[in-house]
Amino acid sequence: MNFLIEQASSFAADIDGLIIIIAVLAGFWFFVAEFVLFYFIFKYSRKNQAQSEYITGEEPELVKWVHWPHIAVLVCDIVIIFFAVKVWYNVKQDFPQPDETIRVVGYQWSWKFVHPGADKQLGTEDDIEMIDELHLKVNTTYHFKLESEDVMHSFSIPVFRLKQDAVPGRVITGWFKPIKTGQYDIQCAEMCGIGHGIMGSQLYVESEEDHNKWIQSVNGQGETLSQVQ
Amino acid sequence: MSNDHDHHEQSIWEKYIFSVDHKVIGMQYLFTGMLMALIGGFFVYVFRMQLAFPGAEVLGWGIVNSAEYNALVTNHGSIMIFWVAMPVLIAAFGNFLIPLMIGCDDMVFPRLNRLSYQIFLISALVLIASFFVQGGGFGGAWTAYPPLSANANYNLTPWGSILWLVAVALEFVAFLMGGINFITTLMNSRAPGMKMYDIPIVVWMIVLASILFMASVGPLIAGAIMLLLDQTMSIGFFDPAKGGDPVLWQHLFWFFGHPEVYVVLLPAMGIVAEVMTTFSRKKLFAYKTVLNTAIATGILSFFVWAHHQFVSGIDPRMANIFTVTTVIISIPIAEMCFVYIATLYKGSIEFTTAMLFALAFLVEFLLGGVTGIFLGASGSDIYFHDTYFVLAHFHYTFVPIAIISVFAAIYYWYPKMFGRLMNETLGKIHFWGTVISFNIIFIPLFILGASGQHRRIYNYENFPQLATDGMQNLRVVATMGLIAMLVSQIPFLYNFVTSWKKGKIAGNNPWKANTLEWVATSPAPHGNFKELPTCYRGPYEYGKMEGRKDDYWPQNEES
Incomplete structure (x- = not known):
């Protein structure tokens, strides 16, 4: 069974292309976030780290780790919006002359x-x-x-x-x-x-x-x- | 204030049934929500059995016909959102936690609070009654799109659809009263010294959720009354033959329906923040960022509703605007997730059952979040709309929200509710059983959705492309996952009931946490505190602090 079924219309490939773009971009963030999350869960378990540090999350050298991904997500969003609107326009707004x-x-x-x-x-x-x-x-x-x-x-x-x-x-x-x-x-x-x-x-x-x-x-x-x- | 509560013996009646005590009302909401969850769980068992073994007799139900199937899916959705997620996340924990965590003796409007629960209970009874009337329960999907929902000639449930609508409207009234109470209480009754940024995040989140709810529900209450008039008097607000417009309902519904997602998400995020900070012994990473992203999400959530309607007949140009707003809402949500993950950095994580559920919330919710982008992007939504991909996506958000985070909260606050700890071994069996089987249910449903399987179909044999052996096997796997998930709740229920009398005595502060509810005795008495606490610092002072032996610093401890 294919993950997506066959493409039988002229715009099916465009929509699948958009799905793949989103899968790559969103998938990237998903795996990065899950990887960091699991890494922290194991690295900072009580067994490995007997006492925690006092960190407010307002230290500039730490904030950048949240700030830069935040900008990067915004860039990904713009790419996704661009392609989503493009595909949408072709399918739902701009109709070719009918036979x-x-x-x-x-x-x-x-x-x-x-x-x-x-x-x-x-x-x-x-x-x-x-x-x-x-x-x-x-x-x-x-x-x-x-x-x-x-x-x-x-x-x-x-x-x-x-x-x-x-x-x-x-x-x-x-x-x-x-x-x-x-x-x-x-x-x-x-x-x-x-x-x-x-x-x-x-x-x-x-x-x-x-x-x-x-x-x-x-x-x-x-x-x-x-x-x- | 606290003098009112002193020393008069209460009868059982006064204490548990007609109580105005916020904790008892919270419990009433919790137990009602849990009972409704059992009904919602039974419904999903019946219709998933029908999907896995079409036409076979389902143990405990019998043959499922298509009218019953529609009523089961409709009411499963309605119950899980309106009678489980909302009462448990907002009303139960809001009622129980807000006065305790801000250090006061009760809600500011205790009688309004009692009325809120009573109306909620009536709404639940009306809903249950709707299953037994002539024609059976309403089967027009939880979104209740007219003209199907408006006209008994179309839906064939003349009484079921009316009662369903009345139940939903009553439920909204109950939550409006609750919301007024939560907001006013937080504004007026905080412990002396508790500034805006000293309020525990879960309290913020429940109150923000109440504001979102109150700001979004008005149009839907108006819509519900219009629909009721259509049903009972054929006025025709949504009937094109009489000059009405059926798409109008969709706007009224989703203008509420999308903020509603965040109404339940925010309290869940709040619960996770409390549990994670306590068990990683870490200050919440960037408290103000969490709060700001929650407010940003809340505001943005009012501008995304039409992404449910891309293909519903709205002007196609409008879809572009809503694609932009919908995809942009990923930014505050992603930031909130990053900040939560960063909270674990250099922590010292103790894997209690509550903590496991809190971590599982993040692990699972991330998948629910990223799959939403496929649906928010108009171009790909053309294909995914109303398929099982949508269904799997929102269960990857709603199950972490309404099930996983709620379990985190129950394991975490149980000692404050009942004075005893729940059993950790049973808790871990419950945790792994629930979380693993949850994924076994919904991963196959993503695949089925991507293969074009559309929703609310009681038997796929009429669709040759969907009736393949491979797809049927995936349906069976999902149903097996569901049964495993339901069975996994048995150790929880056993644990919940037996720990009440036999659990280890908890003491006031078993988790060495900072927030004010842990100052009260466990279980907290009527009136909550012997002496109302004063607040000296923020709620998340955990970690190695100069001049302190302990790795925590309760909010009420004088420096």
């Missing part, structure tokens, strides 16, 4: 996906509506229009590193670009009632050829498949 747009509607306890169909336009006759099944074409930039019919849901595709809450009364736009074919999980990541545990859908990322075949197989008509599970 296609889909609608995603959460309701207790399924996802409804409206695909634009062969004409690549939403809101036309050949839209394909599916319950708990999302079909995407690889290497295509999608915008999604996310809605909820009842309570809060959260549209989550772990292999895309994508998560966005669906809020009743709002249409929230986001984007992704699948870069890898395969079948993956779609979750609802926000507690949404007793069926929250079964609110899972399947994502099929297909090659252009397979995707067209799928569009033909549903015959260009909106069709609702029976609910999975």
Whole structure:
């Protein structure tokens, strides 16, 4: 099992890169702090040190040991903030032009996906509506229009590193670009009632050829498949 | 003042049930908190068994259905935060310690104090009652996001959700009263000579926590009333169909919810400071820095709440601001940790059970602290939000806070509470059992979270990527760790009860500590001190001092 699961969207690698930067910087401080802590615990145990010294912690030669790490943590924080905002901006603020747009509607306890169909336009006759099944074409930039019919849901595709809450009364736009074919999980990541545990859908990322075949197989008509599970 | 307390025989009723004595009220909070912890512990046992062995009958419960599962996780969280961490850390130790440590005879508003406990007790009873009403207990997560929490058609717990909300609101009222008392008492009743920088850190921390609580809880009480009106009269504050906004609740909740983290963290840090200085025989490293970082953390904690809402539909530009504030809060917290570690430098550490728990607090909390940065950084939170990574992160902060530091405090102050010492051998069995099994629970949960496992799912079989054998094995390991941790509490409970009558007699100052509570007899009588003490110096004068034979110098000893 990989520590992080596979990357199937264009921005998944960016998010994982940020995670690694934080792991290195925060990990460094974690190990330094734990090392010093354990070193002191053993070195200054009563067995090794029968009597303690009187130290106020205001002596300049000692304060520097807290002061300099403090500055260094600040520098690390700035690095982390820089990369965090950069990744966030790419994923959540700066949307590339879409090739296609889909609608995603959460309701207790399924996802409804409206695909634009062969004409690549939403809101036309050949839209394909599916319950708990999302079909995407690889290497295509999608915008999604996310809605909820009842309570809060959260549209989550772990292999895309994508998560966005669906809020009743709002249409929230986001984007992704699948870069890898395969079948993956779609979750609802926000507690949404007793069926929250079964609110899972399947994502099929297909090659252009397979995707067209799928569009033909549903015959260009909106069709609702029976609910999975 | 102290004359009021003299010589009238109290009935059991007066002494233990309707007492206005701060120590008895502290005990009432402690025991209520411990009982609630048993309920919260039982709940986690049931739902972790369901996760490890989905669909199997759980001993002591039976088959767990999804509605029950949701109610169990919701109420586990609610109980552990509102009915365990807060009453034990703040109310129990705040009540017990503040008057003793600042050298006065009682709280300034003893009757308000009694009322605070009584309302708290009612809140606990209301919560327990909510499990048994038609539809069962509330299952919409401890964050209670509407519209799910606001509408019985969605949550299917028409009574459970109302009672849950009433219980939480009552609990806030109780803690508001407690907070008023703590702050006023510290301001007005300090022993003569006790200046600002002579106040023990734990007292500072509890009072700062009370200020944080009082400053942050207002919006949530307003929110709770709005939600109650939505539930009972369908007013629609949070209903978009009626022009309301469900995200508003999230702001009101987390504006309280994040400072709340520091409301419980600060008293725990305070406890650790007292225990560490005593058993390393060291003055607290840079007292003023500790105090300043605590105040800085408290102020900053009001500007970080939306990091819980990065992906909740807030304006994405706002996430950048909250990333900056959230990551920056690591600075005072890191500094506080550095200073605590530095306190050990050139100390002479005695590994009593209390000290082991205090050291374990630092060891474990560091991991909880650094994993928070992954979540505070907006970019990586997109992936980690609402996964088990979050869950493991906050248990690495909350377990050290509400469990480990509380055990440090109980082992340390038990002699002052009951006049006897707890058994050290049983204490060490309890310590190693608790701390090792704690890590066995939550390390696997970090891995599961990083693999994409999302929260509050009663059975992962509907998610093929999460239903692998490898992940299921990790779930079983975590559950085994939990059972080991629960079993490890048996020696503690045995020790706690038997030491009451059979423990070694403690004497007034068994740990050779400096602070004023050790001047009172053990257990401290009604009215606390025979003669109210005067304070001559700071609380942490430990170590080799010129012209002194002893390595400690009590606050009340005249130079």
